[in-house]
Amino acid sequence: MSFTENAWAVFNQSVEDYHVKDNVNSEEKNPFQADSLEWILYTKNWIDTVQWHLEDIIREEDIDPSEALVIKRRIDKLNQKRTDLVEQIDFWFYNKFKGIVPDQDARINTETPAWSIDRFSILALKIYHMSIEASRVDASDDHKMKCRQKLDILLEQQSDLATAIEQLLADIEIGKVKMKLYKQMKMYNDESLNPILYQKIRK
Structure with a gap:
């Protein structure tokens, strides 16, 4: 099984598990070994799924x-956790490939593997929900046709x-x-970088 086949299966398991109760306050019960790549991927998608429904x-x-x-x-806090997990996925790949010596003319990609995987996780959610809309019994034929497209x-x-x-x-x-690691450097949650927060602290 390729990496993406495995990741896709993990993402869809997370989506299915969430929708058993379909509640943003449901407890995540990650079935994978703690700190394994699958565990990280499952938690990452669980956060994406909760955020989807909060939105x-x-x-x-x-x-x-x-x-x-x-x-x-709550969405802001989840965004920070999501970013941390994406960086954790990149660190996993960085360790996996740390023995590789890049070619002298090696390219630098526009995004890291983990940020591509982040979009892959969101696609799992889009496909899940669009599939529901494409076959919704109380929707019009026109709605279902557009959703199937x-x-x-x-x-x-x-x-x-x-x-x-x-x-x-x-x-x-x-x-x-x-393979390079990039930190997102999110500033809005940092009391030392967000002027609204650090000006309040000084008062």
Whole structure:
């Protein structure tokens, strides 16, 4: 089984497990060995899935503003956890390929393997939910037809992205692409970097 086939299976297991209760407050029960790559991938997708549904909830037109603020703060915290996990995936690959000596003319990719995998995880969610919309019994035929067309595009994107990730990993392994780690340097959660926060602390 290729890396992307394994990751796709893990992502879909996470999505299916979440939708057993379909509740943003459900407890994650990661079935994989702690700190294994599969464990990281499962937790990463679980966070994506919870965020997906929080984003749905916060768009309710009649939502109480105070509740919306609580959800927004929760989304911010999940975003930070998600970023940390993406960087953890990159570190896993960095260790895997640390013995590879890149070619002198090795390319630097526009994004790291883990940020491609991040998009792969989101695609699993898009495909899951678009599949539901494409066969929703209470939806119009026109709605279902449009959703089936969108689903076809998403499935093509999934195939293309899987191929691109495999090609990137293969190129890193043979030294054609240089594996580098990049930190996202998110500033809004850092009390020393967000001026709204550090100005408040000084007062």
